[in-house]
Amino acid sequence: MDEFQTGEETAFVVDEVSTIIKESVEGAIGGNAYQHSRVNQWTTNIVEQSLSQLSKLGKPFKYIVTCVIMQKNGAGLQTASSCFWDNTTDGSCTVRWENKSMYCIVSVFGLAI
């Protein structure tokens, strides 16, 4: 397949992506306290909002967005990810957000086509 773009435009740019994620999270749950009944909707909103903003970037990438929302209760959580991909073109970014009552962790993986 012929590439009509230079290498600069088709790398995974972390700053752009993290800004998009932060905005989605703030928009969906900023200023709210943890509510069990709304959590399902919040995760869906965050993930779908992020994904639609990412697709608007118009880059030749496939995206995987994962969101974890956890109530603050003193419990611990560890997360790790392992990826088999092309280091020069693919990348990932994780945003950890917290307020007084909950944690939200969003991971985005971008894989070049």
Added chain:
Amino acid sequence: MSDLAKEKAARLLKKRGSVSSLGSHDVRAKETRDKTKDSISTVSYIDEPGHHDDNPRPAVQMENTFQLAPYRRFPVLTVNDILKDVLASYLQEEKYEAELCRQMTKTISEVIKARVKDLMVPRYKIIVLISIGQLSDQNMRIGSRCLWDASNDTFSSHTFKNSSLFAVANVYAVYFE
């Protein structure tokens, strides 16, 4: 982590010669912080892609393969079994402890990646995501959405629970066109 499990993992990874952040200390993880009125956010990522100064590889020109779809599809059920197997064997008797589980998540994700790579499914990129958490009175929701080609790309997921911890494993397989 029990010595037996550590040895098992080390042997498996050495055999495959995979690069991981388990033992190496030169993985650069960067973080930036941001604070608003009542929330804090942190961004972290590993070394930016495409900016390697040492030995830049010349852009590889790929020939057309005229291949529209993968010859062999990703075996979801086999991977389900791998996840079940690995999570059960590494976590069956463990209690949640911060340091132990930190190492455990990294080890398990590397082991799962190695075993999925062993399936040798050509042209598929693999992402393995593991979360291990402590069982207490909290509630938690994990969700993910993907923007990809639904006919070729897929994922596999498994949850494990014992008396003091729970573990969630997700494997995403993306076809490289």
